[in-house]
Amino acid sequence: MTSFVRRTSRGALLALPALLAAAPAWAQDAVVNAGDTAWMLTSTALVLLMTVPGLALFYAGMVRKKNILATMMQSFFICALVSVVWMVAGYSIAFGNGNAWFGDLSRLFLAGIGTDWDKPFVLGAGSATPVATTIPESTFLMFQMTFAIITPALIAGAFADRMKFSALCIFIVAWSLLVYSPVAHWVWAPTGWIFALGAADFAGGTVVHINAGIAGLVCALVLGKRLGYGQENMAPFNLSLAVIGAALLWVGWFGFNAGSALTAGGRAGMAVLVTQIAAAGAVLSWTFAEWMLKGKPSVLGAISGAVAGLVAITPAAGFVLPGSALVIGLASGVICFWAATSLKHMLGYDDSLDAFGVHGVGGIVGALLTGVLAYGPLTADAANPDGVVVAGMGQFINQVIAVGATIAFSGVATYILLKIIDATIGLRVTEEEEREGLDVVLHGERMG
Amino acid sequence: MKLIIAIIKPFKLDEVRDALTPLGVQGLTVSEVKGFGRQKGQTEIYRGAEYHVSFLPKVKIEVAVTSDIAEQVVEAIVKAAHTGKIGDGKIFILDIERAVRIRTGETDTDAL
Numbered sequence: 001m002t003s004f005v006r007r008t009s010r011g012a013l014l015a016l017p018a019l020l021a022a023a024p025a026w027a028q029d030a031v032v033n034a035g036d037t038a039w040m041l042t043s044t045a046l047v048l049l050m051t052v053p054g055l056a057l058f059y060a061g062m063v064r065k066k067n068i069l070a071t072m073m074q075s076f077f078i079c080a081l082v083s084v085v086w087m088v089a090g091y092s093i094a095f096g097n098g099n100a101w102f103g104d105l106s107r108l109f110l111a112g113i114g115t116d117w118d119k120p121f122v123l124g125a126g127s128a129t130p131v132a133t134t135i136p137e138s139t140f141l142m143f144q145m146t147f148a149i150i151t152p153a154l155i156a157g158a159f160a161d162r163m164k165f166s167a168l169c170i171f172i173v174a175w176s177l178l179v180y181s182p183v184a185h186w187v188w189a190p191t192g193w194i195f196a197l198g199a200a201d202f203a204g205g206t207v208v209h210i211n212a213g214i215a216g217l218v219c220a221l222v223l224g225k226r227l228g229y230g231q232e233n234m235a236p237f238n239l240s241l242a243v244i245g246a247a248l249l250w251v252g253w254f255g256f257n258a259g260s261a262l263t264a265g266g267r268a269g270m271a272v273l274v275t276q277i278a279a280a281g282a283v284l285s286w287t288f289a290e291w292m293l294k295g296k297p298s299v300l301g302a303i304s305g306a307v308a309g310l311v312a313i314t315p316a317a318g319f320v321l322p323g324s325a326l327v328i329g330l331a332s333g334v335i336c337f338w339a340a341t342s343l344k345h346m347l348g349y350d351d352s353l354d355a356f357g358v359h360g361v362g363g364i365v366g367a368l369l370t371g372v373l374a375y376g377p378l379t380a381d382a383a384n385p386d387g388v389v390v391a392g393m394g395q396f397i398n399q400v401i402a403v404g405a406t407i408a409f410s411g412v413a414t415y416i417l418l419k420i421i422d423a424t425i426g427l428r429v430t431e432e433e434e435r436e437g438l439d440v441v442l443h444g445e446r447m448g
Numbered sequence: 449m450k451l452i453i454a455i456i457k458p459f460k461l462d463e464v465r466d467a468l469t470p471l472g473v474q475g476l477t478v479s480e481v482k483g484f485g486r487q488k489g490q491t492e493i494y495r496g497a498e499y500h501v502s503f504l505p506k507v508k509i510e511v512a513v514t515s516d517i518a519e520q521v522v523e524a525i526v527k528a529a530h531t532g533k534i535g536d537g538k539i540f541i542l543d544i545e546r547a548v549r550i551r552t553g554e555t556d557t558d559a560l
Contacts, residue, residue: 062494233499233501234497234499235492235494235499235501236494294493294496296493298493298494300494300495301495304495340495340496341495341496342496344496345496345497354495
């Protein structure tokens with residue numbers, strides 16, 4: 001989902017929608033673009049595949065045998081939970097006009113979705129800076145739903161092996177409504193304050209990855225370490241599942257990044273290209289770093305590198321050229337390798353599957369580098385021939401503000417939610433239950 | 449009757465099985481086990497977390513034979529499973545008190 005509103009030196013706001021000038025009245029009589037809509041429907045499917053089964057496999061492959069099913073259940077069930085939450089209020093809070101901080105309830109239970117169902121959707125209609133699209137609203141909201149689904153599913157990587165399912169359900173519903181939707185609103189809704197600021201986050205470096213990564217870190221700290229962490233053998237039971245999951249994430253990410261162009265054209269084309277380059281670069285840098293420092297290039301390292309690169313290119317996907325993408329990939333591979341191995345053990349937190357190390361850190365790296373590497377012409381239009389998102393100190397500062405705000409809000413809000421749930425029903429399973437394994441204790445099932 | 453229990457390196461299983469057939473051994477039970485003796489384990493690393501794994505995969509063969517061929521069977525296993533490197537395994541010989549073939553009800557040496 002693109003976001004590039006820039007304050008000119010005179011303070012006027014310029015809205016630059018995906019390739020089209022905003023013209024709400026005209027747009028109401030137009031028809032949706034078949035090519036754009038077909039691509040967006042495809043992207044939606046690709047992004048959903050990233051959660052089910054992509055993330056389910058990626059995470060489940062890394063846990064011990066006794067927790068495989070429970071880990072998969074988290075991704076699968078979150079898909080169902082958030083789908084409904086998004087429909088009921090999440091979408092409205094994220095993309096309703098509301099104010100700069102919070103949407104509204106105009107689309108509560110998707111009220112009114114039947115009107116103009118086949119017309120091109122205007123995001124932020126009625127606001128000062130509407131964004132005209134060429135796709136129906138149902139497609140837009142469905143595409144966004146897949147983002148709302150994967151973000152909390154990512155957090156699960158931080159509390160793997162020890163969270164109660166009941167607590168998970170409540171936490172996910174609350175987090176989706178009170179943390180995800182507001183941040184999505186700030187960055188992607190035309191009335192949002194980060195949108196107005198002009199920070200660039202093409203596909204969710206802040207909204208998805210930093211948001212989930214910080215929330216994950218807070219979860220890891222609040223829930224505490226797994227029993228036996230640091231002493232017992234917690235080796236992955238089936239890394240082959242993780243490899244398959246990572247591959248699905250990689251391919252699905254084309255929908256995640258290039259679908260955020262909202263159109264099928266040059267923007268999407270470039271986004272696919274830079275996504276691939278960044279992923280590849282990060283695989284190489286993580287693998288080589290590990291090879292040099294630990295002696296062997298591991299499979300887990302290679303797939304983790306891929307995800308790190310994909311995370312880092314997420315905010316930049318619509319704003320950089322391949323050369324910059326390679327830089328982003330190589331940098332994120334090494335930095336996330338350091339974060340997931342050294343930093344984690346140095347600071348002693350148990351972020352079981354590196355939600356923070358890969359998604360949080362990778363998102364921060366990518367969001368900041370976007371401010372440094374953005375190629376103006378990709379966002380050029382009649383009013384801004386040099387581009388709206390251009391590398392430079394101004395853009396970099398905007399990125400820092402967006403990153404900082406996301407970290408602060410996600411961290412504090414997640415902490416409060418966790419504490420409330422802990423005080424009421426408790427977050428963590430008992431020691432005995434943790435020893436036994438979540439599969440049989442929470443779900444009554446075994447991997448045999 | 450003797451029960452011969454042999455813990456061997458997994459890749460030696462086929463060789464051992466082939467060595468026993470000519471001796472008249474008509475059946476055996478195989479399980480995948482883990483264990484260690486003098487052979488040291490390995491270190492596995494997952495995203496910077498190092499695990500020293502001392503249990504190594506082995507294969508356990510249990511074969512029930514008549515006492516007259518027990519020694520030959522043991523020698524055949526030793527020869528087939530031997531590599532000369534640490535971790536080749538061990539063989540234990542136990543007495544069998546009674547044996548029964550479930551399908552027919554035959555007992556003792558008729559059951560082997």
